[in-house]
Amino acid sequence: MGADASKVKQLIDKKGSGELDYKLASALVNNLPKKLSAAGKKLLESIPQGKPVTVEAIFKAFEGVKVDIRNVSAAIKKSEASSGPKLDFTADEVKKSAEIEAMAERPKGRPTPEQAAALKKQKGAKSVFYQAVRQRLKLEKKEWSDKKIQKSIDAFKKSLEEGKDVKKAAIILEPPPGTRDFYPREYAVQRWLFSKMRSVGVAFGFQEYDAPVLEHAELYKRKAGEEITQQMYNFIDKEGAEVTLRPEMTPTLARMVLRQMDEAGEIRDLLPLKWFSIPQCWRFETTQRGRKREHYQWNMDIVGIKGVAAELELLAAITTFFKSLGITSKDVGIKINSRKVLGAIVQAAGVPKDMFAPVCVIIDKLDKIGPECVTAELLEKQVPKESASMILKAMECKSIQQLADLCEGKVDMGAVEELKSLFNDAKSYGFSDFLIFDASVVRGLAYYTGIVFECFDRRGELRLYGSQKEVPCVGFGFGDCVIVELLKELKLMPKVLHDTRRQVDFVVAPFNSALFGPACSVAGLLREGGFTVDMLQEPQKKVAKAFSYADRAGAKRIVLVAPSEWENKSVTVKDLRVEGLSAHDKAKNKGEIIPLTELVDRMKKDMNSREEINQTQRVDPRPPVGCPGCAYM
Numbered sequence: 204m205g206a207d208a209s210k211v212k213q214l215i216d217k218k219g220s221g222e223l224d225y226k227l228a229s230a231l232v233n234n235l236p237k238k239l240s241a242a243g244k245k246l247l248e249s250i251p252q253g254k255p256v257t258v259e260a261i262f263k264a265f266e267g268v269k270v271d272i273r274n275v276s277a278a279i280k281k282s283e284a285s286s287g288p289k290l291d292f293t294a295d296e297v298k299k300s301a302e303i304e305a306m307a308e309r310p311k312g313r314p315t316p317e318q319a320a321a322l323k324k325q326k327g328a329k330s331v332f333y334q335a336v337r338q339r340l341k342l343e344k345k346e347w348s349d350k351k352i353q354k355s356i357d358a359f360k361k362s363l364e365e366g367k368d369v370k371k372a373a374i375i376l377e378p379p380p381g382t383r384d385f386y387p388r389e390y391a392v393q394r395w396l397f398s399k400m401r402s403v404g405v406a407f408g409f410q411e412y413d414a415p416v417l418e419h420a421e422l423y424k425r426k427a428g429e430e431i432t433q434q435m436y437n438f439i440d441k442e443g444a445e446v447t448l449r450p451e452m453t454p455t456l457a458r459m460v461l462r463q464m465d466e467a468g469e470i471r472d473l474l475p476l477k478w479f480s481i482p483q484c485w486r487f488e489t490t491q492r493g494r495k496r497e498h499y500q501w502n503m504d505i506v507g508i509k510g511v512a513a514e515l516e517l518l519a520a521i522t523t524f525f526k527s528l529g530i531t532s533k534d535v536g537i538k539i540n541s542r543k544v545l546g547a548i549v550q551a552a553g554v555p556k557d558m559f560a561p562v563c564v565i566i567d568k569l570d571k572i573g574p575e576c577v578t579a580e581l582l583e584k585q586v587p588k589e590s591a592s593m594i595l596k597a598m599e600c601k602s603i604q605q606l607a608d609l610c611e612g613k614v615d616m617g618a619v620e621e622l623k624s625l626f627n628d629a630k631s632y633g634f635s636d637f638l639i640f641d642a643s644v645v646r647g648l649a650y651y652t653g654i655v656f657e658c659f660d661r662r663g664e665l666r667l668y669g670s671q672k673e674v675p676c677v678g679f680g681f682g683d684c685v686i687v688e689l690l691k692e693l694k695l696m697p698k699v700l701h702d703t704r705r706q707v708d709f710v711v712a713p714f715n716s717a718l719f720g721p722a723c724s725v726a727g728l729l730r731e732g733g734f735t736v737d738m739l740q741e742p743q744k745k746v747a748k749a750f751s752y753a754d755r756a757g758a759k760r761i762v763l764v765a766p767s768e769w770e771n772k773s774v775t776v777k778d779l780r781v782e783g784l785s786a787h788d789k790a791k792n793k794g795e796i797i798p799l800t801e802l803v804d805r806m807k808k809d810m811n812s813r814e815e816i817n818q819t820q821r822v823d824p825r826p827p828v829g830c831p832g833c834a835y836m
Contacts, residue, residue, distance in 0.1 A: 223258065225254055231243070245264065246260060291359070307324070380490065381487075381497065392699055407520050409503060412479075414452075414459060418455055422457075423447065449485065452500065453504075456678070457676075481499055483497060483499050484498055502679070505676065511628070511654060514656075518629065518638070521637075529698070530693060532636040540645065542645065543618035543621070543653050544610065545566075566598065599642065602640060603640050606619060626640070653677070706735075706758075707756055708760065708810070709726075709759070709760050710760075711729070712752075718742070718764050718769060719742065725799070726738050734803075775794045
């Protein structure tokens, strides 16, 4: 924040308490200049309303933004004024004030007898009205003169009008907190990311499925665990049913699989089921890097396979996906553990079977709250201290062999052997360099029963999850937000933006408004031939402007519909994929005159030959263009 940082801090934190009241912080943010205000609003979105805001958090939010102490000082004065004591007038008082003002208007010169009488009557009405207001609000006349009260009424009316305008603007311009707008540029990135997910799913023989975003709330209350049920966007619908926007896809998958079962409990479909989906999910939680209240999550699930073969297939799919994005085992790792082993240890420690799921929810917090707090919460659940100590000792194992030594003679070793088998087979599959054993990976949801895994950014705190569930079923879920954050972290986003830039095969440009209709017919002809075509909607006087538009639209060629060529049922086609030339220089290129009857066939032949030449090397001199402040930027 520069040399004025300490002065700014003194201005903001006059009391020296280190924090601001939420209402005052909100008023301060609203009165700051545009860039600072945007940074402050982003901070306030992540803090529950009513909770104090620390000065350190405000400073962190302003990091990298130029701060002028005069702007901050002015904003503080405005915010203190707006958050200070105000007079609240009733609707009748505001109406009465307006009526009194309308009784007479003071003339510029000397008033006529009629005007003088009206002014006298108005003065008396004002005196009575202001006195009544003072009595209702218990104000002293010495401090609150008639003139001061009238000014307060005018300011009150203005604040009401401004408040309505601000509220309208916020609703129109901003998406709800924790959600995103996808402008065309960001939507192109999303479609690119989803295409990578779909390609991997199809390559591994999976089928795509979907379901309503609205789901039965009871599904999550039964199996999803306490954390998700507290975060649901749930409500009672108009038929009295308790429903929710799905916070995740697994319970829906379970419901759909159960619908496939016959009376004997057999699934009426080819097993194993190998399904994937990319659903939109909703959770009401604090927004942070890689986590929002709505996100899209790539799910891959295998139903009907026992043992670790299904886990191997999914782990192979995950690592294939990472490689397709340019992400290597040096960038991310996959932590592996087994809930089956943990279940055996917990049971051996004397914890009842029905307590296993609640115990897992607590243990899953180990990284966040530490062993002491985990022990305290286990004791609250009536888990004996010796049992809690044994469970935490198992969580500290650094290798499968260390876990095996701890379990030997105490629990069934089958689950430990499964873990060993998984790591050995991963070597044969060729992705063992991604895998790491970590006994502390538990996952808190109740339906996880076997192998559990968690992908993590080796440089930071980004995580993605997967695990085995009952039926038997194994699956994983990746959120789009965290993948995009990872791409930014690894500086791969510029390539993504380049790959997803706007592109069309042709821009058709009429020479003048009289040739707009013929240009439309040319565009239609090319579209029927299977090409993507953009139309220049307004003919340009200068040809260079048409070329500039075509360049920005990502066109490979421009088709010019000019009078002399059109008379001969021909058009001029110019290639725009020439390196290092400006729009002006491209306009000088004469191009090629092609008869309409040959246009589609010639272009197909030309594009196919160029595709063969450029299939291993594609060059586009235009830099990628983003939309600041939007979904993926």
